[in-house]
Every structure is written in C-alpha cells, then in structure tokens.
Amino acid sequence: MPVFPAEFADLEEFADWSLATEAQRYAQRLSSSMAELQAFYDAAFPRLEEILASLDRCELKDLSEQSTRLLWLTYSLVNVSFPVEVWRQPRVPDSGAAAMDVVVEPAI
C-alpha cells in the first residue's frame, strides 16, 4: 500500500520522513547523516510546488490519509532545509546541549 498519492510515487523511498510531530521530525534530522539529509532534500525540494498544488485542491480538514502523509513529508523538508541550505550539519551550530521542545503544535 503506497504511503503517498500515486503521482508522488518517486518519494515513497523517503516515506520514513512522513512524521506527524515536530519532535519526531527533529529527532530524525539529528540522527541522520548529512548525506541522508541531502538525498531527501534533493528528491523532495524540486517537487515542492507540485506537492502543494496537489494538496491545495481541497481544504486542509478534508485531506485524504495519503495526502496528509504527503503534507507531513513537506514539514520534514522544511525542517531539513536548515542543515542542508544553511548549517551544513544536522544540529544548529553552537546549540550544544540546548533543547527547545514543542509543547503545542497544530493538529494537522
């Protein structure tokens, strides 16, 4: 059973980035290598406009299960854009042991 809508079958290999919470996304970012982050980014970033065009066809609350999983994937793309585009490392530089936890986030 594919995780994403059929037109995004090429992203299935990155389905483990389709995560519901910021805590999961951030943890996966920190436990990934830069090569892994880059590979995900290189696959998903060029599809971003098509993903959003597809998801925008219905209201957020009416998204199908597969579309919701695709939306989660874009949240992960946003999260890894910092290591890939700016930091060149998974962690925020000089952030050491500092942590900032999400205690409230949108349901979808």
Added chain:
Amino acid sequence: MAHFEKPAEGSWTEHYPELGTGPVSYEDSISPEHYELERKAIFAKTWLNVGRVEQLPRAGSYFTRELAAAGTSVVLVRGADAQVRAFHNICRHRGNKLVWNDYPRDEVSGTCRQFTCKYHGWRYDLQGECTFVQQEPEFFDLDKTQYGLVPVQCEVWEGFVWVNVDPDNTVSVADYLGPLGAGLVGYPFDKMTQVYKYRAQVGSNWKLFIDAFAEFYHAPVLHARQAVADESRKLQGIGYEALAYKVEGPHGMVSSWGGMAPPKDINIVKPIEQKLRSGLFGPWDRPDIEGLDPLPPGLNPAGSRSWGIDSFVFFPNFMLLVWAPGWYLTYHYWPTSFHTHIFEGTLYFVPPQNATERVRQELAAVTFKEYSLQDGNTLEATQMMLESRAVTTFPLNDQEILLRQLHMTARQYVDAYQNDLGIPFTPASVPAVS
C-alpha cells in the same frame, strides 16, 4: 552614521534621562540573594500573563501554571457563568496540590465539571466553592462555605489572561500596561488561533534572555548564517538600528524595520524561503482578515514604510511581538533560580486555509526554533562568565536601551520593596552604575 532619525537629545537613551548612560552592573543577574528579593518584590506583586482565553474555550476548561518565582501554582478555569477565574492550586483540607496528573510539578490542562482532590476527595465547583467533604460529620463544626479555593486576582485583557498573586493589588491590567498596552487595543489577536508553543530550560538568569530578545544589535552577528553569505557580510557592515524605541513606566518597546517579508531582492534569502514565500518574518502575504489595516495606533510608531516588527517588553517577564505580515509571537521567562529559567515562545497565526498556507507557517515556526536555540545557548555562556565577576559592569549602547531600562526597573522594584520593609539599601540592592 544614523540611518534612522533619533530624538533631539541625540540618542534614544538620553531622551529618557532617568536611564543614564554609564556602564551597567549585572550583579542583579548573578546574586542568589537578589533573586530572592526579586521574587517577593516583583513576581509576587505584579501582573503576570499566564496565557490566552482560547485555552479556556468553554465552561469547565482549565489549565495550571507553575509560578515558581511567585512561590505558588495557580489553576485558571472558566466557570459555568463563562467568567475566567484563578485560584491557588491547593486543597483547603490538608494542602495537597489540587489539580495535577502523574507528576506534581508538571502543568496540566483539560475540561472538568468540578475539581476533586486526589487525597481525600474534597470537591470544588468551577467557581471555587467547596461542594463536598468526605465524611463531613467527622469534622468539628466545619462550614463548607468557609473552605472555598483561595482566589488569585485574575483579569482578561485583549484575550490575554493575567494573574496577580498579591491580594492587596489595586491596579487593573489595563492601567498596569499603560499607554503601550492601550496602543495595542483592537489588534485582531482573537483571529490568530493557530498556535505553536515551544519551551526550553535555560541556564541563565531570566533577565538575560529578555536582554537577548530586547535588542537586535546581536542579530547581524549571532545569526549571520541565516542569510546567504554576501547578504550576511553586508548586514554586518551596516549593523543594526531600530526605527524607534519607547519607554513607558516599567514597560518598553522597540520598533524595527523588516526588509525580509518579502525581501527587496529575492536572491538574498535561502531557496526554501524563495519557494514558500515565508521565513523568519513569517509568511510574506498578509492573511485576509479585518484589523490589520489600519493598525492600532501603538504599532509602527515611526510610521515607517519599511516597518517589520514591534517588540513590547511588558515588565517583568512577558514580551509581545507583532509582525508586519499579520501574526504575533509571545515570550515568557519563568525564573526557577537565580541562574535558571524556563523560556516559552508561542507563535500565533490566522488558521491556514490550505496546505500552502500551512507549510508557510511551518517554515516560520521552524525558523523561530533555529534562531532561539542559538540565542538560548549563548545565554548559558554569558551567565557562566558573569558569575566569575572578573568583570562587573558593562557598557550598553543606544540600541540596548531596553536592557538598561529592564535592569533599572527590576532594581527599583527591589529597592522599593526593601524601603517599605524599612530595610536600608544593602549590597544586595545593586548599584545602577559604577
């Protein structure tokens, strides 16, 4: 050379002569004794913002707040009469904490018909009245009406919920917030209900994190890598100047330009910002709601066309940031000791209509976290070295005027408290300048 006009006195700081211009002592941030005085003089006396009315949507909705600095835990609840009330979170029988789950020190929220103490089952209604005592005849002349929850002063201002644990307080929230608060009345806070809230344990005095967020002088340096390399060098060369500052009683504000939403040249921001039209300053396109044009008179006081953000520092520990693209952010700094505090950053957006708007907000929220992690860790490094006392006073520039005001105000509250007790100024009442 100034890029933006300053007051006739030549600087923002000298426009408010009570602030002085000399180096400032940071003894107030490294002394355990001084912190104990701040708890009594400030956190047990002033209005404290504890949240928003949207957290209490219906009768029976409640949440607790741990106010370590004020020495209590409070429970906020919406009554059957729709009124929002606050109570000390303590059972009148034998002092057990009334509302908590699993971990006594953790904050909780939910909806209930009444509060029931876990210990002996005493019950209280949503208005705080004691309604049930287990084995009541075993007690001696017990009059339940005398055993309601202990109220805490509570007010709602523009949808923000405030408490003041000083029962003798006679000042309303609106009066306490003064002209800076009045200038915000009418902003559509109530339409911005899509919430992201972050929390961090920070290894510094509470005032040091306010210092960090009450000046943007650090931004071109500490956050240099947030912009592309050429732009970053240019920004550092220019430095930072605000559009305007205001000091009103214990509160202050800084108004700042914000050329990044959208940027003049799209190539200065990183690729995902270009593609999503969003970033640190929020989604570039304003939501289509009423109340953003015209803005309330307290916003963009310089009337600048390049206005980007206004940051309000409401003493002691609440900051409110209103961004030009139509969203807002709050900061809370909850002291837990003289050199630790809990930081909360909460972002409020108009609920997104579609996936594109939702992902734009996600980028703004993620960007906020990346910046704040840098800020937070820097503070622990600052606290550590301040505590060495190798250097005790520090020069503050004109763009750091709100820091000067914050530390002065905090010292004044402590001095006034000691005065009221008849205690002469001691080394704990820290000198303002060297």
